Amino acid sequence: MSKKLNFLESSFCKVLRPPQLNLRIIKPSSMAVFAFVLFALFIVFAGVIYDLIVEPPSIGVEYGFGNERPVTILKGRLNSQYIFEGIDGALFYLLGSIGLILIDQALTKERREKYGKIMFYTGVGLFACSFVIIIFFIKLKVPGYLKR
Amino acid sequence: MSWYPLGRVVGGTVFPGIMLTAGSLYFFLKKIVRITVNIKHVCVFMGPFFASNASLITYLFTKEVSKDYGAGLISAVMIAIVPGYISRSVAGSFDNECIAIFALILTYYLWLKAVNTGSMFYAASCALAYLYMVSSWGGYVFIMNLIPLHAFVLILVGRYSRRLYVSYTTLYILGTLLSMQVPFVGFQAVQSSEHLAGMGIFGLIQLVAAVKYVKSILGEKYFKLFLKILGFIAVSILVLFVAVGLATGYIAPWTGRFLSLLDPTYAKKYIPIIASVSEHQPTAWSSYFFDLQSLVFLYPVGLYYCFKNPSDSKIFLILYAVTSTYFTGVMVRLMLVLAPICVILGSMALSNMFKLFAYKIREFDEEDKKKKKAQSKKPTNQKKKKKTEQNKIFNLGYIAATLMIALLTALFISYIFHSIWVTSEAYSSPSIVLAAKGYDGNRIIFDDFREAYYWLRQNTAPDAKIMSWWDYGYQITAMANRTVLVDNNTWNNTHIGTVGKAMVKTENISAQVMEQHDVDYVLVLFGGLIGYSSDDINKYLWLVRIGGTVDPSIKEEDYLNSRKEFRVDSQGAPSFLNSMMYKLCFYRFWEVKTEGNKPSGYDRVRNTVMGNQNYELEAVEEAFTSEHWIVRIYKVLKKENRK
Numbered sequence: 001m002s003k004k005l006n007f008l009e010s011s012f013c014k015v016l017r018p019p020q021l022n023l024r025i026i027k028p029s030s031m032a033v034f035a036f037v038l039f040a041l042f043i044v045f046a047g048v049i050y051d052l053i054v055e056p057p058s059i060g061v062e063y064g065f066g067n068e069r070p071v072t073i074l075k076g077r078l079n080s081q082y083i084f085e086g087i088d089g090a091l092f093y094l095l096g097s098i099g100l101i102l103i104d105q106a107l108t109k110e111r112r113e114k115y116g117k118i119m120f121y122t123g124v125g126l127f128a129c130s131f132v133i134i135i136f137f138i139k140l141k142v143p144g145y146l147k148r
Numbered sequence: 149m150s151w152y153p154l155g156r157v158v159g160g161t162v163f164p165g166i167m168l169t170a171g172s173l174y175f176f177l178k179k180i181v182r183i184t185v186n187i188k189h190v191c192v193f194m195g196p197f198f199a200s201n202a203s204l205i206t207y208l209f210t211k212e213v214s215k216d217y218g219a220g221l222i223s224a225v226m227i228a229i230v231p232g233y234i235s236r237s238v239a240g241s242f243d244n245e246c247i248a249i250f251a252l253i254l255t256y257y258l259w260l261k262a263v264n265t266g267s268m269f270y271a272a273s274c275a276l277a278y279l280y281m282v283s284s285w286g287g288y289v290f291i292m293n294l295i296p297l298h299a300f301v302l303i304l305v306g307r308y309s310r311r312l313y314v315s316y317t318t319l320y321i322l323g324t325l326l327s328m329q330v331p332f333v334g335f336q337a338v339q340s341s342e343h344l345a346g347m348g349i350f351g352l353i354q355l356v357a358a359v360k361y362v363k364s365i366l367g368e369k370y371f372k373l374f375l376k377i378l379g380f381i382a383v384s385i386l387v388l389f390v391a392v393g394l395a396t397g398y399i400a401p402w403t404g405r406f407l408s409l410l411d412p413t414y415a416k417k418y419i420p421i422i423a424s425v426s427e428h429q430p431t432a433w434s435s436y437f438f439d440l441q442s443l444v445f446l447y448p449v450g451l452y453y454c455f456k457n458p459s460d461s462k463i464f465l466i467l468y469a470v471t472s473t474y475f476t477g478v479m480v481r482l483m484l485v486l487a488p489i490c491v492i493l494g495s496m497a498l499s500n501m502f503k504l505f506a507y508k509i510r511e512f513d514e515e516d517k518k519k520k521k522a523q524s525k526k527p528t529n530q531k532k533k534k535k536t537e538q539n540k541i542f543n544l545g546y547i548a549a550t551l552m553i554a555l556l557t558a559l560f561i562s563y564i565f566h567s568i569w570v571t572s573e574a575y576s577s578p579s580i581v582l583a584a585k586g587y588d589g590n591r592i593i594f595d596d597f598r599e600a601y602y603w604l605r606q607n608t609a610p611d612a613k614i615m616s617w618w619d620y621g622y623q624i625t626a627m628a629n630r631t632v633l634v635d636n637n638t639w640n641n642t643h644i645g646t647v648g649k650a651m652v653k654t655e656n657i658s659a660q661v662m663e664q665h666d667v668d669y670v671l672v673l674f675g676g677l678i679g680y681s682s683d684d685i686n687k688y689l690w691l692v693r694i695g696g697t698v699d700p701s702i703k704e705e706d707y708l709n710s711r712k713e714f715r716v717d718s719q720g721a722p723s724f725l726n727s728m729m730y731k732l733c734f735y736r737f738w739e740v741k742t743e744g745n746k747p748s749g750y751d752r753v754r755n756t757v758m759g760n761q762n763y764e765l766e767a768v769e770e771a772f773t774s775e776h777w778i779v780r781i782y783k784v785l786k787k788e789n790r791k
Contacts, residue, residue: 009373034455037470038448044477045444049412050430079480081432089433097448100501104449106542107504116542124552131445134437141434146569
């Protein structure tokens with residue numbers, strides 16, 4: 001059996017010479033992959049695909065009193081956006097989630113008490129503020145949000 | 149009848165699942181339970197019935213993945229009212245998606261059960277659930293690509309086990325055989341590129357199992373040699389197979405709809421019909437919050453918990469989440485597929501956070517009891533412990549923990565209020581009767597569609613043929629009971645392109661096309677009188693693009709004016725102002741005064757006065773205009789005697 005395999009290998013090596021590879025299998029840690037996934041989520045939530053296809057302007061313009069003023073949020077319609085507005089919205093989605101993740105990290109891992117406190121209160125503040133800001137944005141976009 | 153004069157093979161172009169389900173429910177109620185119901189009521193209430201089934205299955209799914217009853221209960225409540233799913237499962241919405249999502253979650257639940265237990269019973273049940281999914285919706289391709297991807301990632305990460313081998317092999321063989329029984333799929337299950345991933349991973353998993361078996365027999369030295377030779381042979385066979393298959397055309401490449409998911413700009417350049425459907429538009433950021441509210445915040449937290457303690461099922465959740473988020477970004481209609489996974493991950497996150505704070509409160513209660521016990525006993529000498537430890541878990545106060553639980557409950561309650569508001573305002577209006585609020589707040593009803601369709605039903609010959617844009621095909625076939633040229637099934641793009649060409653060219657060419665297809669009546673929609681913005685003039689550019697796929701002389705630039713704008717007034721492009729659609733929509737509109745301070749013929753949707761006025765129609769004559777001028781029907785005149 002071994003003679004046959006050796007013969008097979010030597011004949012194979014006469015025809016083709018396998019290259020000398022120094023391959024290392026890269027194993028990233030799970031939190032590194034999670035950070036990458038969060039970044040990909042940011043790109044998708046920002047509506048980058050919408051920007052690629054529909055090609056809206058980056059910010060809107062409002063004319064009044066003889067000058068032009070920039071407008072961030074496209075008012076009135078739900079499924080359209082300016083480029084900047086998409087990035088804004090996705091930023092606040094992500095900040096809210098990171099706030100909740102900070103709360104979890106503060107309460108489950110052992111660390112110095114000062115840092116635990118800072119993480120917890122930052123997390124709560126981030127989440128509460130992001131939620132309120134997103135609701136404010138949505139009220140601009142959808143007239144009559146939460147009204148009969 | 150529709151698609152005159154071609155006809156359509158209904159058996160081979162339609163998914164039979166929803167009809168079979170409605171029929172079986174009706175049969176079950178009538179013959180076995182002996183309650184007489186109208187089949188119409190069965191069809192109307194199938195959406196909510198299957199949504200409640202989906203809620204039950206989601207409870208089982210979440211409990212299976214997270215081993216946490218609380219998370220299961222929260223997920224069942226959340227999926228019952230999540231707006232992304234409710235939009236497609238309201239009562240009256242009898243479309244494929246209302247049973248498809250139930251079948252999707254059922255298939256995934258049985259797959260995870262099979263992977264976790266390694267039993268062939270669950271794998272075979274998963275194959276049966278997969279058959280149900282294949283017969284319901286074209287989205288079954290998502291399952292057939294996600295499950296192989298999951299198996300592949302498990303092998304890659306080093307979690308290959310006998311359970312995975314048993315479940316995947318059973319599922320692939322039984323599932324493919326069963327899916328080929330559906331006439332629409334047939335041999336596509338082994339031929340088309342969309343199913344190739346499943347076949348590839350099937351081969352790979354056999355290879356991995358064989359290699360592990362051989363490794364247990366051979367020694368270490370010979371195993372490496374064996375691996376080298378085997379790898380070379382396997383890769384060469386695979387390359388040969390794929391190359392021959394693609395070259396001879398036996399393996400079909402990715403078709404239009406699914407290719408536009410992988411390359412979002414493909415549909416815009418090559419297939420305007422797919423790009424024109426408003427559900428196929430990509431998603432803007434606000435639609436995520438509108439359809440999912442607090443779940444957009446809780447969803448990455450659920451992913452974080454999955455990454456923290458990975459297991460086979462949690463890796464599946466991660467893959468499902470990432471792929472469905474990307475596809476939702478491409479098409480807003482696929483928010484339906486994102487909703488279940490958002491609910492599952494969000495409920496896992498919410499339950500874990502609730503537990504964190506609830507345990508803190510319970511600890512305080514236990515400490516109180518311990519202190520009381522210690523006080524009642526004799527005070528013993530206790531050495532003062534030195535404060536040696538600097539690292540400890542942050543000790544949350546009792547009041548803070550209670551406040552956090554109140555905050556999370558408030559979040560949940562706000563989700564409920566939001567879902568109720570969204571469903572009542574956005575997702576529950578019937579699309580055939582329009583309603584608007586008048587100046588003093590009372591509701592005005594526009595019933596023009598039904599008025600026009602019933603006029604057609606009662607005042608035209610039974611074999612009359614109607615030409616209209618494909619959006620109204622199903623409605624005309626059902627309510628007016630007349631033959632149409634094109635309808636919503638959109639399986640034949642060239643026929644739709646011919647109709648588009650007829651609408652977009654001048655009256656002479658349009659009359660020729662209409663004569664070729666024996667058209668008796670033409671139906672157009674016009675919203676200028678009341679401000680209805682989904683009329684045919686707003687869809688005009690899509691007619692141009694789709695007509696341009698059939699007739700290369702139709703170019704979009706011809707219908708825009710010198711400043712590249714699409715205008716309806718005197719500054720509009722001349723080829724637009726003389727086209728058939730313009731003449732049909734605006735005929736006699738110059739006699740109407742719409743607003744007090746504007747001249748007659750003022751279009752309320754485009755906010756300008758109409759451009760081309762006081763013309764005569766030669767090939768058609770006006771037959772019917774509905775009360776608010778929304779639907780206009782014209783009769784095609786016979787040609788005059790030759791001179």
